[in-house]
Amino acid sequence: MERVNNKELLRVENLTRVFGSGKSQVKAVDDVSFSIKEGEIVTLLGESGSGKTTTARLILKLLPPTSGKIIFRGRDITHLSSRKELLNYWREVQAIFQDPFASFNIFYSIRRVLSNAFRLVTNSISNEEKEKLIRESLLSVGLNPDEVLNKRPYELSGGQKQRIMLARVLIIKPKLLIADEPTSMIDASSRAGILNLLLDLRKNYGMSIMFITHDIGLAYYTSDRLFIMNNGKIVESGDAEEIITNPKNPYTKKLLEDVPVIHRKWEL
Amino acid sequence: MGNLLTAVDLRAYYKTVQGEEIKAVDGVSLEVKEGEVLGIAGESGCGKSTLASVLAFTVIPPLYVIGGEVRANGTNILTLDKETLRREIKGRYISIVPQGAMNSLNPTLRIKNFVIDVLKEHFPEMSKEEALQRARERFEALSLPLRILDAYPHQLSGGMKQRTVTVISTLLNPKVLIADEPTSALDVSSQKIVIKLLVELLRRQIIKSVVFITHELPLLRHFADRIAVMYAGRIVEVGPMESIIFDPMHPYSKLLMSSVLVPESGIKSKKIEAIPGVPPNLKNPPSGCRFHPRCPSYIDGLCNTAVPPLLEIKKDHRVSCFLYGGKDGES
Numbered sequence: 001m002e003r004v005n006n007k008e009l010l011r012v013e014n015l016t017r018v019f020g021s022g023k024s025q026v027k028a029v030d031d032v033s034f035s036i037k038e039g040e041i042v043t044l045l046g047e048s049g050s051g052k053t054t055t056a057r058l059i060l061k062l063l064p065p066t067s068g069k070i071i072f073r074g075r076d077i078t079h080l081s082s083r084k085e086l087l088n089y090w091r092e093v094q095a096i097f098q099d100p101f102a103s104f105n106i107f108y109s110i111r112r113v114l115s116n117a118f119r120l121v122t123n124s125i126s127n128e129e130k131e132k133l134i135r136e137s138l139l140s141v142g143l144n145p146d147e148v149l150n151k152r153p154y155e156l157s158g159g160q161k162q163r164i165m166l167a168r169v170l171i172i173k174p175k176l177l178i179a180d181e182p183t184s185m186i187d188a189s190s191r192a193g194i195l196n197l198l199l200d201l202r203k204n205y206g207m208s209i210m211f212i213t214h215d216i217g218l219a220y221y222t223s224d225r226l227f228i229m230n231n232g233k234i235v236e237s238g239d240a241e242e243i244i245t246n247p248k249n250p251y252t253k254k255l256l257e258d259v260p261v262i263h264r265k266w267e268l
Numbered sequence: 269m270g271n272l273l274t275a276v277d278l279r280a281y282y283k284t285v286q287g288e289e290i291k292a293v294d295g296v297s298l299e300v301k302e303g304e305v306l307g308i309a310g311e312s313g314c315g316k317s318t319l320a321s322v323l324a325f326t327v328i329p330p331l332y333v334i335g336g337e338v339r340a341n342g343t344n345i346l347t348l349d350k351e352t353l354r355r356e357i358k359g360r361y362i363s364i365v366p367q368g369a370m371n372s373l374n375p376t377l378r379i380k381n382f383v384i385d386v387l388k389e390h391f392p393e394m395s396k397e398e399a400l401q402r403a404r405e406r407f408e409a410l411s412l413p414l415r416i417l418d419a420y421p422h423q424l425s426g427g428m429k430q431r432t433v434t435v436i437s438t439l440l441n442p443k444v445l446i447a448d449e450p451t452s453a454l455d456v457s458s459q460k461i462v463i464k465l466l467v468e469l470l471r472r473q474i475i476k477s478v479v480f481i482t483h484e485l486p487l488l489r490h491f492a493d494r495i496a497v498m499y500a501g502r503i504v505e506v507g508p509m510e511s512i513i514f515d516p517m518h519p520y521s522k523l524l525m526s527s528v529l530v531p532e533s534g535i536k537s538k539k540i541e542a543i544p545g546v547p548p549n550l551k552n553p554p555s556g557c558r559f560h561p562r563c564p565s566y567i568d569g570l571c572n573t574a575v576p577p578l579l580e581i582k583k584d585h586r587v588s589c590f591l592y593g594g595k596d597g598e599s
Contacts, residue, residue, distance in 0.1 A: 047455040048426070157546065158312075187311045188483050189527045193542030214455045217529035221536060244531045258456040260486040261530045262513065266460070268467045268491060 008074075009176055009208050010059070010093075011035040015068035017054055028054040029065075030232035036176065036208050041199070043211040043219035043240075046229035047255070052212045055229070056178050059210075060095055061086060073175070091120050094174040098181035100161035104153035110164055111149045114138075117171045137170035141197055159190045166197055173205055180212040195222055216259050220244050228252050271339075272443050272477050273300040273323060273362070278336035280322045283329075290550045292318035292331070294501035297578070300444055305470070305478045307492030307509070309485055309524065311547050315501040316481045317367055320448045323479065324364035325353055359390060363442035363475075367449045370429035373421040380417040383436055390440060406435060410468055427458025431465050438475055445469070446479045451487065463491055486530050489513045494584075497521045500548050500558035503578065507585030517587045520559045557589070565591055 017029040028051045036042055046052045057063040059070060061080060070078045072093065080086055097103055104113060114134045118125070125133075135145040141163040153161060162182060169177055179198060183191040199222060201207040213219055219226055220240055227237040228249065236249035247253045260266065275298045282290040292315040300306055300323075310316050321327055323338060325345070337344040345357055366372070374382055380400055387399040400417070407414055416424065416432055424432065430450055438445060447466065451459040469475045480492060488495050489509065496506040497518065505518040516522045523543045529535065545562040548554050554561050560571040570590055578588040588594075 047457060159546075188485070188529075189311050189524060189543040190546075191529065191542065192527050192540040195529075196539065196542070215529070216456070216531045217535070220531040221529050221540060241533075241536065245533060255456065256531065258460045259531060260456075260459075260484070260490050261532050262486055262489055262528065263532055266463075266490045268464055 005038050007038045008035050009038045009040075009072070011069075011071040012055075012059065013069040013071070015055065015058060015070065016066045017051075017058055017063065018066045027232050029058065032068075032229075032232070032234055034227055034234065034237060036210060038175070039202055039206045039208055040225070041202055041209045041211070041223050042225045042227065043213060043223040044227050044229055045213060045216065045219045045255075047214050050229045051232040052229050053180060056095065056180050056210070056212050060093060060178060061089060087120065090174075091172065092175040093178070094169055094172055094176075095178040095180060096162070096165045096169065096182050098184055100158050100165060100185065101153075103165055104161065106153055108152070109149070110151055110153070110156075113153075113164065114168055114171060117168045120172050133171060134167070137167040138164075140170060140200075141166045142193070143167070159186050159194065162186060162194055163197070166194070166201075169201070174207065176208045176210065177201065178210050178212065181214075182211070183218065184213070184215065191218070198222065216244075216255065228255070270302055271299040272302050274337075274339040275299070275323065276337045276339065278319070278322060278338065279334040280318055280327065280331055281334050282318075282331050288551055291501050291553060292550055293322060294550075294553070296336075296498075296501075296503055298496060298503060298506070300477050300479055301494075302443075302476050303470075304493040305466075305480055305491055307488035307495040308479065308481045308498055309483060309488060309495055310498035311483060311543075313547050313550070314498045315550070316498050317448055319498070320364060320366070320446050320479070320481050323444075324362050324446045325358060326364060326366070359437075359440045360442055362444045362446065363437045363440070364446040365430075365434050365437050365448065365450050368453070369433045369437075369448075369450070370426055370453070373429060373433065375421055378418055378420055379424075379432060383417065383439070386436060387439065403436075403439065406439060409472065410435060410465060425458070427454050427461055430454060430458070430462050434462065434465055434469075438469055441474055443476045444479065445475045445477070446481070448481045449483075450480075452482070452484070459487070463487070467491060485513065485525060485528055497524065500553050501550055502558060502588070504559065504589070505585075505587045506578075507582070507587075511582065511585050517581060517585070517592060518559075518589050519563050519565050519591070523564075570595065 013033050015029055015032045019026045019028055032055060044052045044055060058065050069076055077089060080089055115130060118130055138145040143163055183194050186194060198209060202209060211219060211222060223240045225238060226240050226243050227234050230251045236252045247256055275296055278293055278296045280293040282292055296319060308316050322333060327333055333346060338346050340361060383403040384396050384399045387394055403417060404414060412431060412435060421429060451462050466478055492509045495509050495512040496503050499520050505521045516525050527540060527542055529540055548558060556572040556574050557576050560566050576588045576590045577594045578586045579594055580586050581592045
């Protein structure tokens with residue numbers, strides 16, 4: 001919590017997204033409001049189909065909302081549309097996704113994937129400096145630059161690919177990172193390594209992170225605050241410790257009962 | 269109670285066209301006791317799914333069984349011919365719910381037509397109506413909605429599909445059900461419902477034992493009786509559930525337990541560590557104990573030269589690690 005200051009970074013107000021029309025209309029995101037402070041780590045927690053990924057895509061400006069507002073650093077960005085403005089926005093808001101296999105162009109070497117990230121960095125820098133930055137960022141995510149730079153994505157494991165995505169984030173250094181199920185395709189044994197790297201992003205750069213996940217263990221371990229989402233609505237939000245130890249909403253209670261934990265046995 | 273399945277020194281390798289061998293299961297001995305849930309835990313690529321297909325006789329090239337036995341009722345069923353296996357063992361003695369099984373339903377068939385196909389394959393004389401009746405009774409007994417039978421797979425949720433596949437796999441009352449990561453793609457609530465279904469199948473004696481393969485240790489804590497921990501094609505530790513979860517002995521099992529993330533008080537304040545390094549390439553597994561390059565208790569000159577035997581250290585609890593004996597025959 002040491003890096004959280006009270007300056008608000010992002011706020012969404014009454015965000016709604018409707019898919020389809022008439023009878024088959026689905027309110028994927030239904031009147032959702034929340035805010036994220038600078039240096040804060042939060043989790044949008046919900047089951048499959050709860051609308052959490054749609055919310056993330058709205059914030060990332062990959063999908064226009066049906067109604068509601070998105071305010072980033074005091075500026076209403078709901079209707080940003082020019083390429084230039086969007087690029088500026090993506091310099092500050094980045095994402096890593098669930099499937100590291102789908103995040104890469106399979107024909108590009110890792111060097112090229114990471115060099116391309118410099119397109120989003122404003123100040124132009126020399127190639128030597130780029131190479132140096134790439135190497136530094138790879139080292140800080142626990143990869144050996146000489147081993148991976150000339151490889152192509154299919155030569156790396158899922159965990160390694162997710163680390164490369166984090167190295168890319170280190171080059172861009174956004175203000176807000178949206179991590180959509182960053183470890184659900186990674187083995188339980190390497191999950192903690194990726195999460196600790198993400199926690200370091202806040203410690204070292206004061207980055208805010210929003211996790212999107214159904215993994216309650218992950219949410220509790222990483223986050224200051226939780227937003228519990230069900231059927232497009234946020235049903236409970238607040239301090240992570242408080243929600244896990246003392247859930248109020250019936251849906252949250254059920255979710256917590258269904259998680260396999262070590263020290264309390266299930267009724268089967 | 270006896271053993272329903274006994275694997276002895278089982279070896280199964282994948283052979284590549286370049287003539288290389290990937291030793292996915294390399295000397296596994298294991299028994300499945302009647303009435304138990306045996307959990308098999310390990311990282312991706314440790315050979316757990318390969319072990320599942322060998323035990324369920326769904327071995328297809330490039331995977332080959334190189335050696336060892338799988339005994340059931342005193343006979344080594346690996347030596348049975350294909351036709352006998354298909355008629356008498358598969359689906360009747362052993363059945364498998366493979367990984368991603370919920371995607372194995374035919375998208376153009378209603379569930380009921382798929383069920384009829386399955387039953388008629390085993391009982392050619394059975395009429396469609398009889399087959400359907402049998403499926404209805406089973407679905408009702410396990411409190412699955414009957415509308416599933418009239419649905420197409422895309423009309424069902426992931427959890428529903430997984431339960432449907434599980435029920436279809438157990439229509440012939442197999443003694444052993446092998447479930448390979450049946451809940452990995454599901455969210456927590458659907459996961460629990462699938463586990464409840466397995467418990468119900470056991471309680472009603474429709475099946476006698478379950479071999480449950482997963483990388484989620486917290487899940488095994490809730491319904492496994494015994495747990496075998498697999499690493500790089502071998503079993504490194506096997507014992508009663510409580511013993512493995514609360515008092516693991518092998519350094520690998522210890523690290524696996526300490527990397528578990530669950531929402532329980534205390535987790536937030538301590539730093540959870542990942543296991544350093546990556547699982548070995550099974551083309552050229554490390555010499556000696558296969559875990560030695562990643563092991564915090566590695567002893568040079570011993571762990572990298574000799575294979576630690578799987579020794580019984582506590583009651584029913586076997587460990588393959590020199591920390592607990594096994595050097596030069598001492599134990």
